[in-house]
Amino acid sequence: MLLLATGDVIAYSYAPGRPGFLSGAELLRALPPGAPGAPGTPGAIAVDVVAEDVMAEPSWDMSPSTMLELARRARSAILERGFDGVVITHGTDTLEETAYLVDLLAGRAAERGAIVLTGAVRSLDEPSSDGPRNLASSVVAAADGALRGAGAVVCVNDEVHAARWVAKVDATSVAAFSSAPFPVLGRVTGGRFERLSAPPPRPPVFAGDPASDVALIKTYPGIDPVLLTAVVDAGAQGVVLEGTGVGNVPVELFTTIAELTEWGIPVVVASRCRTSAAPLDEMRHGAGLATRVGAIGARGLAPSKARCALMVALGTGGIDAVRDWFRKL
Template identity: 30%
Template sequence: MNRKTYCLLAIICLLVFSLQAVCFAEAPARLPNVKILATGGTIAGSGATSTTTVGYTAAVAPVDALINNVPELKKIANVSGEQVAQIASENMTNEVWLTLAKRVNQLLAQDDVDGIVITHGTDTLEETAYFLNLVVKSNKPVVVVGSMRPPTAMSADGMLNLYRATILAGSKEAVGKGVLVMLNDTIHASRDVTKTITDRVDTFRAPEIGPLGFFTGDKPEFYRAPLRKHTTDTEFDISRLNALPRVDIVYHYANNTGVVIEALTQAGVKGIVHAGTGNGSIGKAEYPAIEAAQKKGVVIVRSARVGNGIVARNGEANDDKYNFVAGDNLNPQKARILLMLALTKTNNPQDIQRMFREY
């Protein structure tokens, strides 16, 4: 074999090996398609100075500005945004919840949506997340995120929270775990988490049960999963609802009377969550008003103002005698959400008690 022939064969072999390498090389991983639904809040806020962390204006920046403020999002997902609301979250309403939930269900039914991030103010973030946890009809990830500092502040936490919430919403690890809450590198189940501190970035905690997991760098690590029914396993359907039954919360304290319960009954409420002292105690002075409310069909749920612990059935009140519903370990604001949804199905206290055990 002469040298020219040898070189030609070598070139052919090199081309063959190169072609094989191209053919068998792994295709680049497809980026997940994540939709960001914005509702306002501190994460979209603005302060007068870089040190303004209280007294700022919430719900200023639109969703496109939030996305553009984190250019790194393009590296982890195909991101697009929608503005569902633009409010400080203390102004959240049942109507916004229904609009948001219906849009979430529409988007998750699409093959080209892998997950959803919802930006939200922190004051009622846990309530929105738990409501969605009960009415979203998909196993795809839904992550609710916010911030404790506006984007204009030094050490603002919103950009990184949004970045990691987007990773979580596009991850396989988050599939089937219900609606999640992600702030401060901590992943929480929406049923368990609550805001515990007025002004610090580590405010969201599940004091008795703990988080589901954490972020290690850019990777979500889960250590447990929710056990209570959620999303596709619930019986609640809001697709045709335009309103929710009115449910209010009564806070018990020393020297309390039944005046507030009487007023709520006259206002036409369908349910009352009683945030009792200790293990959901009800004062003697409240019973006449409660019994009058029940005669008008108002369902009473016993919760506790202490914020943690299980309200034991037939513990501090005779639930069987008075047809009360024991609120399990849901705080009053979340007990209100479950009672509203339960009342779309039934007003039977026994049936509603079963729901409080399951959800």
Template identity: 30%
Template structure:
């Protein structure tokens, strides 16, 4: 009888220790800073005349001391630029560092601070090149750190809370801003000034942040992260791809210039359902004959650029972007060109991603 009681007490003690240890467990979240308005600083409390990427990640985090209550925070400064100056070199450096960190068992997730101008492009690039199902969350702000009602601190807190949650596993790369969780495959900046600028216009948000917890209402069905075929481990330079706008009376001038500059690919921001002027279309068809990949997208923010509609893509060797806007189409085409130049294979990628 004494032996049985001892075993019961021992089991209760082990259970108590297990509960106590797990109650105190905090996930480890790395914050990788790249600059942007969220790290901006001005001479006054209004948003005018500020400089993006002015403060360090440590200064940025000092405004959000409460994040230490939800996670163990480690921080690195990867870059400190306005995101209008984001470039391929920083993308490759950032993606490789994210993959390196997420291989570590003691790293539970990544938060990346980023300017809003090109945040959707960086998020999509990482969505295609990160090789982990651990959370990767991008965050920015529309107001600099010195502004009245700066939105950066709340956004950072929510981003860390999102990255620290087991609910965020396998969701792909997301952007957390203005209490919304947005999927990298559809996110678009819709307003030049509003703090609620980012939307997923075609599919809707993945979810919301509520009382410091992510609440997901959908998942992306597109291939991403661990299911992506793209690997930038040994890549030091991405193929050059340019975006060319179509409009009334657009000529072949910029297509010809891109071809002469030696680009590997061209994405058109067409009118309507990715339509382009006859002059541009003929120039692009000639570009395809010279081995340049061409993707048709649209300058319209919602709806697909569909195959086999007004433009006969097979006839010209073009690829239709479907729901990817011109800027994310450029990202996917650059990665596609690291593997193939066959337009049918590239079309498969644009259908799956």
């Protein structure tokens, strides 16, 4: 198994005279004796883990290029290097975005091995640090064949969440992540992974180079349409709008959405609410009006994940290809 370590809270120590981040190998040595992945662990739960460190920004400032690099390294580890699973340690602020981007790009790697992302809310020296426990549970989950085919997942607080469904819902609790209203995929208990539900359908097959410059704009009553053209003028290859309800955006934006669509700039409409994965133009009660001027529905994705999806979709071709990719999502 491969451990890709990016630093952040799960690896931070305030030890006197030596504060700083532990390497991936040091993280494994910090696991409790006998934990899966810990050096020298005997018996049936022993897992051989190779640690590699990845230079990365803090999670709250992680660039799309770093997220894409993690996705490529995880996929390559399974398809080209022969690892049967990958664990990625990551800060929690943008853990769900990186996990979903890794999921979208996993391709055949998702069928051959598990890809598990984890992090921690408390640093290593804080009371009741959740890092070692989360890492040990992630190794257990990644070593279990039951996760093959599930795609990238997030393992925290002994729960395993699908990348498409998981969201950070609490900034300070060790129970920081939830998949609600969807179920967790499983739990790690007694040193074993227990499968509890089926994963979401796999995303469309992807072959190409994702875009890294996609803008995300939160809409509000009275929003000036110039905000959309400004991000495009600055280089954005696509735009995600965070709307309200089932995916409503102010009518003042409709003309600009139509213009951007004519220019070949896809505009995806997501919602700040939990919504159905049904196509936006099939919603009732007048919802989805923006699709009549060219907008693309986000298929129930949270705005931040819709941005990841649009990054990938832009690698499939022009605006018609993007629209078709989202239709299959």
